[in-house]
Amino acid sequence: MSFNDVIKNSVLEGFASTDITPAALAVVLGITTLLGVYLYVVYRLASRNSFYSRDFNKALALMPVITAAIVLAMQSSIVISLGMVGALSIVRFRNAVKDPMDLVFLFWSISIGIVCGARLYSIAIIASLVVTVLVFLLDLVPAGRAPFLLVVNGSDANLEHALDPVVRKYAKSCRVKSRNLTAQGVDLIVELRTSKEAQLVSACAAVPGVESVSLLSHDGEARF
Structure with missing residues (x-):
């Protein structure tokens, strides 16, 4: 067996097809949904924008579920994972994020979906709690008065x-x-x-x- 065959086999073994049972799927999506609702509540409490966007907040709650489903599909087959990468590479988002905190919540939402899709629930829960504490704790730090x-x-x-x-x-x-x-x-x-x-x-x-x-x-x- 040549060196190329060893590399090929190791890659294929790493992306070996895994069967996702309905129970496992329900657990992943259930925990992801709960964290998405939690993120929805945190953003509503932490948002200080003059024009609160309810649609943006709903998108934050739905994005983890969609991302977790994509991660689960990519774990099932190397063909699906490569096709998903190609499909996502052509997506372009034109909406500008005006508030830096909105960008933080967007990245937080996507991270929940990725981590839960990898079935690392403890990391997602602990990270969400830590980020929540930081969001409200940093608001208590007095800011300098503008001239x-x-x-x-x-x-x-x-x-x-x-x-x-x-x-x-x-x-x-x-x-x-x-x-x-x-x-x-x-x-x-x-x-x-x-x-x-x-x-x-x-x-x-x-x-x-x-x-x-x-x-x-x-x-x-x-x-x-």
Whole structure:
């Protein structure tokens, strides 16, 4: 027997056809379904999106079952496994994942299906519990407060010099992000951090030459 025959036989033995009994199939799909429902509940509790997508959450619950069925089919025959790889290689997903946490839940959902399809139920259960604890535990970590944006419109081209001491009195780490000088006056955008929002706006509005003042905040990520 040549070396190529040994390799061929070992590969074929590794993908030897295995009979999947109805009882084994019911156990795999049953446990996968329970974990999918568990993932559905966790995503609903952990989701903080303004527009909660129920269809996306249902897809998360259904994906483990489908993935587990595919893994079971691939275990049964090398022909099916090769055909499945070829079929899945041409699939293209066009929907963009806007929230990074949605990507985490998608990968979690697929992982449950793969691990349960391999009949490693303890790994799927323990990993799901650990990920759940991390999801809610990391939410308790205090995040830095995002800076404010002070937008000032004035009729005086030298408004910035008069406005600077007032802003520094009520704010810290202020920095001019934009200066727009026009024939009608000047527009300033200042990035700052303050805990006295109302006093800052009132003091800036009282500066001679200021026509309008706006203080903007956002819920995005803060960079340090």
